[in-house]
Amino acid sequence: MKRDIPDLAGGVILAGIGLFVSLYAVDHYEIGSLRRMGPGFFPAVLGGVLACLGVVIALPALVRQGPAIRIAWKECLAVLGAILVFAAGLDRLGLALVTLISVLIASVAAPDRRIGWRIVLALTVTALSVAVFSFGLKMTVPLWPGR
DSSP, X not given: OOBOXXXXXXXXXXXXXXXXXXXXXXXXXXXXXXXXXXXXXXXXXXXXXXXXXXXXXXXXXXXXXXXXXXXXXXXXXXXXXXXXXXXXXXXXXXXXXXXXXXXXXXXXXXXXXXXXXXXXXXXXXXXXXXXXXIIISOOOOOSSTTO
């Protein structure tokens, strides 16, 4: 019997994150009471709610049948490669160049093989990234190499 692995895994991950957040908040912050809430009260409650929702998603998936999972390796590797290039190259290449390269790498696995739309996509995402992070949010990331 094949189980509903996507729902099972998603529920377990949500429950784990919620449990971690709750335990972290309880351990590191003062919880307080309902009348006088401390800084850890809200994260602890939200983490508990998230953990409960994860259990509600995961438990039915234990008995429910699901489709076989097909992992899209090419797409996974393209996106992971783009993330690694972005992380490793941001300080050296600057935001504009590393965003352009990362989008081109991530789009390698797309079903459409034409290069024109990839270049338009890369230029658009790069322009939006520069506009939002450099000009809008005024983050101090270098725009180009050596700056």
